[in-house]
Amino acid sequence: MQEKKLSEKCGVVGIYHPNEQVASSTFFSLFSLQHRGQESAGIATSDGSLIYEHKALGLINQVFDEDKISKLKGNISIGHTRYSTTGSNNLNNSQPIKVSGISGDLFIGHNGNLINTEEIIQILDSWGISTFNTTSDSELIAMLYANSPGFDWRERSQFCMSRLKGAYSIVMLNKDSLICARDPNGFRPLVLGKYREGYIVASETCALDHVGASFIRDIDPGETIVIRNNEITSSVMSNNSVKSLCSFEQIYLSRPDSILDGELTYSRRMNMGEILAKEHPVSADLVIDVPDSATAAAVGFANRSGIPYVSGLIKNRYVGRTFISPDQKLRDIGVRIKFNTLNSVIAGKRIVLVDDSIVRGTTTPQVIKMLRKAGATEVHVRVASPPIISTCHFGVDTGRLDELIASKLSVEEIEKFIDADSLKFLSINGLEQSMDYKNNYCLGCFTKKYPIPVQLEMDKMKLEEKV
Numbered sequence: 001m002q003e004k005k006l007s008e009k010c011g012v013v014g015i016y017h018p019n020e021q022v023a024s025s026t027f028f029s030l031f032s033l034q035h036r037g038q039e040s041a042g043i044a045t046s047d048g049s050l051i052y053e054h055k056a057l058g059l060i061n062q063v064f065d066e067d068k069i070s071k072l073k074g075n076i077s078i079g080h081t082r083y084s085t086t087g088s089n090n091l092n093n094s095q096p097i098k099v100s101g102i103s104g105d106l107f108i109g110h111n112g113n114l115i116n117t118e119e120i121i122q123i124l125d126s127w128g129i130s131t132f133n134t135t136s137d138s139e140l141i142a143m144l145y146a147n148s149p150g151f152d153w154r155e156r157s158q159f160c161m162s163r164l165k166g167a168y169s170i171v172m173l174n175k176d177s178l179i180c181a182r183d184p185n186g187f188r189p190l191v192l193g194k195y196r197e198g199y200i201v202a203s204e205t206c207a208l209d210h211v212g213a214s215f216i217r218d219i220d221p222g223e224t225i226v227i228r229n230n231e232i233t234s235s236v237m238s239n240n241s242v243k244s245l246c247s248f249e250q251i252y253l254s255r256p257d258s259i260l261d262g263e264l265t266y267s268r269r270m271n272m273g274e275i276l277a278k279e280h281p282v283s284a285d286l287v288i289d290v291p292d293s294a295t296a297a298a299v300g301f302a303n304r305s306g307i308p309y310v311s312g313l314i315k316n317r318y319v320g321r322t323f324i325s326p327d328q329k330l331r332d333i334g335v336r337i338k339f340n341t342l343n344s345v346i347a348g349k350r351i352v353l354v355d356d357s358i359v360r361g362t363t364t365p366q367v368i369k370m371l372r373k374a375g376a377t378e379v380h381v382r383v384a385s386p387p388i389i390s391t392c393h394f395g396v397d398t399g400r401l402d403e404l405i406a407s408k409l410s411v412e413e414i415e416k417f418i419d420a421d422s423l424k425f426l427s428i429n430g431l432e433q434s435m436d437y438k439n440n441y442c443l444g445c446f447t448k449k450y451p452i453p454v455q456l457e458m459d460k461m462k463l464e465e466k467v
Helices: 023-031 066-070 117-126 137-147 153-161 247-253 265-279 295-305 328-338 363-373 411-418 428-434 462-466
Strands: 010-016 040-046 051-057 076-082 097-101 104-114 166-173 177-182 191-195 198-202 214-218 223-228 231-236 286-289 313-315 339-341 350-355 378-383 422-425
Touching (some): 010 023, 010 166, 023 040, 023 076, 023 198, 040 166, 076 104, 097 137, 104 137, 153 223, 153 231, 177 198, 198 223, 247 265, 247 428, 295 350, 363 378, 363 411
Antiparallel strands (some): 040 051, 040 076, 104 166, 177 223, 191 198
């Protein structure tokens, strides 16, 4: 549900074309990834000799116009839209971030979150690098790449990946190359596509669709791709980890029209709803969703249960996601202006309210209150994911452990807190079934069992003190 601060860190795009200006296509690809971050946006391009850049705080269409895009010359580009999970929201932390090192100037766009920033700072310090321009872990990654030993980017990436821990799907650019890498666990998605006579890399396949590019394949966990002179070279870490794609990509983060891990995200979310209806049936008149992230799950629930699905809540499309505001008072206000009820549809009906998740529990009580005021006789809440009992350390800002309602209250206590007639969550097994699990997903926020060791609590502002 949109009460959560559950936007994954960023969306990234990289384009290489042998002889075409690519800034405009980068903009439109990036625009399709706006849901992954709404704090800032930026594009860097190279024409083979000079690198051009523009970035600013705000939404993509606020940061760029035709004049700004026309000044971004070149056939190589990277683009980034940001939501901060490490480092505060300011212009310095906006991306792409430029660094300089023994391998020259390098620009980076990063999606994810490191969990060993202190170790990386120590490595850089041992190289005589102790001054940084940002408080973002993305700069640390770029500095490591720009100064690491190695004959080429493949060797440098192998060196860096053996030391970086956490989630990172990255696109990097220098004067003549597009360099892309995905962490050995593959926490965050990254895909490769054919863009006319060139290539495109992006966080999701929807970014390819928007510029007429064709999907080639997922970039593998632990893989580095370098595109130079319109040729691709690929390498994968020999001691690669087990694939651990974030389950919240399937539940909430990715656009429903993106293909994730081989299947349309919308279909996976419908599966979640269908299994949820099987696990927790209820006698009711209507199924409604919390738009838009729970729509597919609500349709699946309705299909399986035989209860009609209708739109009972209308979303104001011009109100930003409420998790974008870090201030809780503003978040609460945002909820009240974000939704409106279709009273004549709801009045006198027993409602099944389907949501994708409950994180802090701030929005759900208000939505239920709205439905009751609209005349609903019963409100049964069905959640298409398990209770979130632990924090994410790999790029999803779930908040602190003490902010997670399911870490403090039982399901029965949450049911009472939100004033629902009943509350049921999808089981862990049901989630695994819906995603065709095969041990390919991180379920740490539901199980406290993470693919790699993590600290119990990590502060997203830690680098404010360290850097």
